[in-house]
Amino acid sequence: MRCFLKTYPNSLSVFLIAYIKNLIRSRIHLCFWICIFKVCGKFFSGGGIRVKGLFSFFKSRTSDTSRGDFEKEQDEIEIVAKNKIYVSANWINGLLAGKLEESADYIILECSWGEESLNYKKGHIKGAYHLNTDMIEDDITWNLRTAKEIEEVLKKYGISKDTTVICYSDSAMATADDRVAFALLWAGVENVKCLNGGLEIWKSNNLPLEKGSNKPLYTNIDFGADLPVHPEYIISTDTVRKKLETDKNFRLVSIRSRNEFLGKTSGYPYIEKAGEPKGAVWGHDTDDGSYNNEDKSIVGIEKLKEYLAESKSSFENEVVFYCGTGWRAAVPFLIAYENNYITKLYDGGWHEWLQTPDNPVQLGDPESETVTYTTVAEI
Numbered sequence: 001m002r003c004f005l006k007t008y009p010n011s012l013s014v015f016l017i018a019y020i021k022n023l024i025r026s027r028i029h030l031c032f033w034i035c036i037f038k039v040c041g042k043f044f045s046g047g048g049i050r051v052k053g054l055f056s057f058f059k060s061r062t063s064d065t066s067r068g069d070f071e072k073e074q075d076e077i078e079i080v081a082k083n084k085i086y087v088s089a090n091w092i093n094g095l096l097a098g099k100l101e102e103s104a105d106y107i108i109l110e111c112s113w114g115e116e117s118l119n120y121k122k123g124h125i126k127g128a129y130h131l132n133t134d135m136i137e138d139d140i141t142w143n144l145r146t147a148k149e150i151e152e153v154l155k156k157y158g159i160s161k162d163t164t165v166i167c168y169s170d171s172a173m174a175t176a177d178d179r180v181a182f183a184l185l186w187a188g189v190e191n192v193k194c195l196n197g198g199l200e201i202w203k204s205n206n207l208p209l210e211k212g213s214n215k216p217l218y219t220n221i222d223f224g225a226d227l228p229v230h231p232e233y234i235i236s237t238d239t240v241r242k243k244l245e246t247d248k249n250f251r252l253v254s255i256r257s258r259n260e261f262l263g264k265t266s267g268y269p270y271i272e273k274a275g276e277p278k279g280a281v282w283g284h285d286t287d288d289g290s291y292n293n294e295d296k297s298i299v300g301i302e303k304l305k306e307y308l309a310e311s312k313s314s315f316e317n318e319v320v321f322y323c324g325t326g327w328r329a330a331v332p333f334l335i336a337y338e339n340n341y342i343t344k345l346y347d348g349g350w351h352e353w354l355q356t357p358d359n360p361v362q363l364g365d366p367e368s369e370t371v372t373y374t375t376v377a378e379i
Contacts, residue, residue, distance in 0.1 A: 106163065161190055251320065252277060
């Protein structure tokens with residue numbers, strides 16, 4: 001050994017230095033991996049939640065961007081007042097899911113004329129019953145049936161004044177649901193809703209439909225009040241005529257087409273004579289889309305005020321809406337109702353006005369010089 005050291009002194013120095021460096025380096029590596037294993041142990045044993053949370057965060061970020069607007073709305077179902085009539089598909093879907101106070105006692109009515117249609121049987125909102133509008137209207141003047149008759153209809157469907165009733169029709173401009181909703185309010189049901197936009201808006205949101213037919217079970221349920229609770233919502237022909245002749249604050253607002261208002265057409269195959277009650281003003285028509293927004297929802301109160309202003313009218317007047325038989329006129333009544341404005345419906349409309357020969361009639365635009373006045377008998 002001594003000979004080796006004497007002979008190779010520099011080589012030994014190099015060897016020792018290299019050995020010490022390797023030893024230090026290996027110790028550093030060892031300490032590094034020990035630290036790594038300790039950190040990982042803590043991370044995966046207790047900190048694994050953080051990994052899951054981080055994953056969930058990224059999952060939520062990516063899913064939020066892929067979810068549709070309607071799905072996001074479902075997380076925030078609005079609470080609406082009892083007098084709110086036109087409600088969203090999201091609100092009704094929340095009702096079905098049991099997320100609302102109204103979910104405890106409700107019924108859904110698919111409203112249309114005649115017996116159950118093929119469309120109803122092919123697909124309707126879950127649990128919906130068909131209601132034939134003949135059940136609430138007589139077949140002579142198409143006015144609402146008597147209080148006793150409508151009470152029997154309510155018993156058939158198990159409806160009391162406290163039941164939340166949701167009405168809907170196939171399309172946004174169909175007014176059968178509005179007609180039924182008005183009848184229910186007149187009877188005294190306190191919480192009545194209409195699907196804003198009709199079944200077509202429900203379908204556009206890809207909400208589920210049920211096939212087949214649902215039949216209500218007749219109940220002898222006590223309505224909870226004497227019908228009608230609100231007879232003041234309807235005004236008679238005699239009162240309309242008297243007010244048109246004597247009350248300058250009275251406004252009889254026609255919810256009919258422009259041609260109907262001008263006396264060019266009756267608007268109905270079963271109504272022969274055309275014209276309007278003398279003194280009526282025009283409030284636009286529901287059948288031409290005037291009462292629907294671009295997305296098919298019902299217009300708001302400001303649009304209704306705009307229509308009234310065109311005929312120098314406002315809610316400061318005593319406003320009564322009418323049409324041919326009460327369907328279209330129900331729409332502005334309901335818009336006003338949900339915005340806390342008191343109006344009335346001339347239920348009989350032009351059809352009932354024609355039943356009295358000496359009722360005064362106007363033909364043409366009352367604001368023009370070409371308007372003529374006559375009577376029902378002389379048309």
